[in-house]
Amino acid sequence: MPATDQELSFETKVVHVGQDPQQWNSRAVVPPISMATTFQQRGPADHAGFEYSRSGNPTRSCLEELLASLENAKFAMCYASGLAATDNVVHLLETGDHIVAFDDLYGGVGRLFRACAMPKGIEVDFVDARDPQVVAAALKPNTKLVWVETPSNPMMKIVDIAAVSAAVKKGAPQAILAVDNTFMSPCFQNPLQQGADIVIHSITKYINGHSDIVMGCIMTNNLKLHEKLRFLQNAVGAVPSPFDCYMVNRGIKTLALRMQRHHENALKVAKFLETHPLVEKVIHPGLESHPQHLLAKRQCSGFSGMLCFYLKGGLAESRKLLSALKLFTLAESLGAVESLAELPSVMTHASVPAELRARLGISDALIRLSVGIEAVQDLIDDLDQALAASQK
Ligand SMILES: Cc1ncc(COP(=O)(O)O)c(C=O)c1O
Missing domain, CATH: 3.40.640.10 (Type I PLP-dependent aspartate aminotransferase-like (Major domain))
Known part of the structure; x- marks a missing residue:
């Protein structure tokens, strides 16, 4: 002991x-x-x-x-x-x-x-x-x-x-x-x-x-x-x-059990989004495409449920995607068992000066996900149907 x-x-x-x-x-x-x-x-x-x-x-x-x-x-x-x-x-x-x-x-x-x-x-x-x-x-x-x-x-x-x-x-x-x-x-x-x-x-x-x-x-x-x-x-x-x-x-x-599941689910969701034709770019430190992937691997022993991605389109498409989601709840905050999605430019980061938002890349096409601990295939299916709905 x-x-x-x-x-x-x-x-x-x-x-x-x-x-x-x-x-x-x-x-x-x-x-x-x-x-x-x-x-x-x-x-x-x-x-x-x-x-x-x-x-x-x-x-x-x-x-x-x-x-x-x-x-x-x-x-x-x-x-x-x-x-x-x-x-x-x-x-x-x-x-x-x-x-x-x-x-x-x-x-x-x-x-x-x-x-x-x-x-x-x-x-x-x-x-x-x-x-x-x-x-x-x-x-x-x-x-x-x-x-x-x-x-x-x-x-x-x-x-x-x-x-x-x-x-x-x-x-x-x-x-x-x-x-x-x-x-x-x-x-x-x-x-x-x-x-x-x-x-x-x-x-x-x-x-x-x-x-x-x-x-x-x-x-x-x-x-x-x-x-x-x-x-x-x-x-x-x-x-x-x-x-x-x-x-x-x-x-x-x-916490340890949840973090492991958040890590696994978010990485799978990120990989799914990375191959999706309606997604411009995915930002997740666990992806090799992240410019600081090696530093992230050295500094952290896992990744959480957080990621963001650029949808093809702008505010109208983002709004359609977010309102088509069924399992992901459109809400601020993050890090809980249920999956959440939000639009930082008009929600969590609306108080950031517009010029800084533009410089950082917080555009109306940037969607933030907090991937929860649900069955990951259900989450991927939900995103898949909402992505399709975003272009209708
Ligand atoms: C990274 C980070 N730090 C601090 C805060 C502020 O915490 P609270 O909402 O508990 O005051 C938040 C809230 O979203 C956050 O995301």
Whole structure:
């Protein structure tokens, strides 16, 4: 038997870490939902680990312990959403500080930087972080944060985390490298091992996996950063409810199984689309046609259910395809058991400035799929009939 949790395999950790029944008097096999907002103290300021549920909650603690272990991190903190987690990182900065951000990001993160950080005097440069030299050239003495997403949403671009980390450590040792690992989940990619200072997840996606909870988290190995972020988690107060933590603690147990199925299904769907005459191009890091396929294979141990493709035609054809789908649901979000399809240009990435959308290739013919865990042939058949319907 391994001596520490960290020596256990991912599939075992995801079921057992943070779940020890001996934590509870009742020895319940799953952590109970602890709804209490406040906790009895033995004497003034003499508490048993919990004071008030915003600063700490037993159900949330179990989940945080488990999440830390999955990223091989010392610390994890949960937030009310992925954006609340991102906002806590932005709170580490002050007026006059500088952020270097990947130009291909989930629209909401870009919006937070543009609409909330920049007006407060924080400078942000959006660059193509696929090239570590481009990141290095953007670093300045006041750069405090480098923010990347890999694979990126929606263009599935890959950032070489180790190379960017080396560039940041050399060119701006005062800066934090943050990696949004939402698309891969801790199952397929562990950025802290590759030199990131913090990892962010929208738990809303793969980690919870059932389209019924909005939550985010941050993991780190850096004690000082942990202390600052833990302070902000309480001071800013965007924490998740104990019920939501219970739900994530339940959904996460099948993460390894789900990710394997997402990986297999999406790769088969990508290969089907790649041969389809009505498809212009498929973007999936697991395809040899992806320009960063070798880097993706080196950096990740699998691929998720995410891919996008260019349909032949424009907005009218995309609309027809999306409304003809029967199994894929037309909806924002991603990473859950059911397959979803969306049009980033008018949905998830509508807040990206039009000029940047055009430069990134987020056109009205770009369809994003989140391939679920259904029988893959049913999904392929659904896409096949919808592709035919798109040209009628
Ligand atoms: C890659 C990525 N990061 C962050 C977020 C924001 O997370 P949330 O919606 O949980 O606030 C999203 C949401 O779609 C996302 O796709």
